[in-house]
Amino acid sequence: AQSVTQLGSHVSVSEGALVLLRCNYSSSVPPYLFWYVQYPNQGLQLLLKYTTGATLVKGINGFEAEFKKSETSFHLTKPSAHMSDAAEYFCAVSYGNAGGTSYGKLTFGQGTILTVHP
């Protein structure tokens, strides 16, 4: 069974600093990988996804992530944090049509709350 681990339940950065949110997955087959953002009292918004092809994926709001198969990682980065980036971030995996009986069933990590200080 697949699982997702997000290292650090809380990350705090200063405005303008690098954002790095860590995600590792366990899987016997290459998964599809996702990062979602959740603002308070809202649903999930997709930031970026990796399915196949280029391992460096660019998403919305200046975020990007790199799929490293050898490290089973998919860390999320942003060069310069903005106050509006403060939210909770979730890493997730799925297996598309190869995920057994459920199409694209998502397995999520526990989430990382990002705080941005002025």
Place this chain on the structure above:
Amino acid sequence: ETGVTQSPTHLIKTRGQQVTLRCSSQSGHNTVSWYQQALGQGPQFIFQYYREEENGRGNFPPRFSGLQFPNYSSELNVNALELDDSALYLCASSRGADEQFFGPGTRLTVL
């Protein structure tokens, strides 16, 4: 194009009661997945409906049940509510295994 909508936004129930949550999928989507997000946790997969049939289920008891209608909207029903059922319930629609689009969620509080 209308996105995924859920109703109600908030709901308060007492232990032992039953609840029905509703989800309208995005136009052109034939698959609906339901997730439970307890406070401070990541969402957990409850089940999925594809073309009106259950298409996979997570580790949830049978008192969690669902339906999908011909227009691909969906309901989540929970019987015999327990305190631990208090959570944000998220619905996501997709076209098969394509990207899932999430609704805003229904916040259920069980007293």
